[in-house]
Amino acid sequence: DTGVSQNPRHKITKRGQNVTFRCDPISEHNRLYWYRQTLGQGPEFLTYFQNEAQLEKSRLLSDRFSAERPKGSFSTLEIQRTEQGDSAMYLCASSPVGSGTEAFFGQGTRLTVV
Amino acid sequence: SQQGEEDPQALSIQEGENATMNCSYKTSINNLQWYRQNSGRGLVHLILIRSNEREKHSGRLRVTLDTSKKSSSLLITASRAADTASYFCATDGTSGSRLTFGEGTQLTVNP
Numbered sequence: 001d002t003g004v005s006q007n008p009r010h011k012i013t014k015r016g017q018n019v020t021f022r023c024d025p026i027s028e029h030n031r032l033y034w035y036r037q038t039l040g041q042g043p044e045f046l047t048y049f050q051n052e053a054q055l056e057k058s059r060l061l062s063d064r065f066s067a068e069r070p071k072g073s074f075s076t077l078e079i080q081r082t083e084q085g086d087s088a089m090y091l092c093a094s095s096p097v098g099s100g101t102e103a104f105f106g107q108g109t110r111l112t113v114v
Numbered sequence: 115s116q117q118g119e120e121d122p123q124a125l126s127i128q129e130g131e132n133a134t135m136n137c138s139y140k141t142s143i144n145n146l147q148w149y150r151q152n153s154g155r156g157l158v159h160l161i162l163i164r165s166n167e168r169e170k171h172s173g174r175l176r177v178t179l180d181t182s183k184k185s186s187s188l189l190i191t192a193s194r195a196a197d198t199a200s201y202f203c204a205t206d207g208t209s210g211s212r213l214t215f216g217e218g219t220q221l222t223v224n225p
Contacts, residue, residue: 004156033212042202042215043157056211091156102147103213105156 002026004106006092012112013082020078021109025094032075033103034067035091036060043091049075050097082113119216120203126222133190135219137203138183145206146179147213148188150199157202160188195225 005024013019025032031050035043046065047057051072061067064082069075079086089110093103121136139146145164149157163170163179163186170177176189190197200220204213 031211035215040217042204042217045212045214048211089154093157102159102162103157104159105149107156108154110154 004092004094004104006090006106006109008109009107010110010112012114015082015084015113017082018078018080019082019111020076021090021092021111022074022076023092023106024074025092026104027073028096029094029104030072030097031095032069033093033095034075034077035093037089037091037108038087046077079111082111084113087111087113120201120219122219123217124220124222126224127193129193129195129223129225131193131223133193133197133221133223135188135201135221137186137188137216139186139203139205139214139216140184141205143181143205146177146186147204147206148175148177148186149202149204149215151202151218152199160201190221193221193223195223197221197223 007022033048034046037043045058046061047067049069052069064080067077089108091108093105095101095103119138127133145162147162148160150160151157161172161175161177163177174191179186200218202215202218204215
């Protein structure tokens with residue numbers, strides 16, 4: 001499978017716990033994006049990397065959220081001290097460098113904070 | 115509110131009919147893209163139209179772009195039950211990095 005892979009697919013956690021999600025992009029893609037999507041809404045941009053550099057972060061990304069892409073390959077998104085409002089689908093996408101290119105999305109990680 | 119806004123929010127049609135969805139946006143763009151999402155799944159890219167293009171076709175899909183009105187439409191002809199999904203427009207701003215999505219149109223095609 002050469003698509004974007006996200007793990008886990010589902011995560012249920014108690015409020016206050018930390019969670020970490022992983023995204024493996026398409027191997028030749030330099031850009032990697034994280035989006036958050038709540039029910040009935042479109043995806044909202046969180047952050048993006050070009051290779052290992054985190055070039056842009058949304059104001060949605062509070063200090064409880066951190067993303068890394070240490071070797072310019074896979075990426076992790078960590079949420080510390082989870083809150084019920086963090087419940088959402090977290091989507092990862094990758095694309096080659098350059099504007100006007102489509103983004104390839106993974107299947108997402110659905111987070112439920114109880 | 116988000117950059118893109120789709121209209122209508124929900125659309126229900128019979129198999130074989132055409133479905134038209136509209137998208138409006140607010141700022142200058144490089145490109146506009148349409149994506150499809152089946153329930154609980156990731157997004158799948160359908161078609162991209164550049165800011166200097168007015169119309170584009172791909173199979174049963176036809177996309178138009180009017181940059182003077184900051185709007186786009188997606189037409190799906192001869193719809194099938196398998197077309198049932200949410201459809202989102204996304205704009206690629208002049209910075210060329212993030213995609214900004216609308217809230218989507220939920221299309222239901224009844225067999």
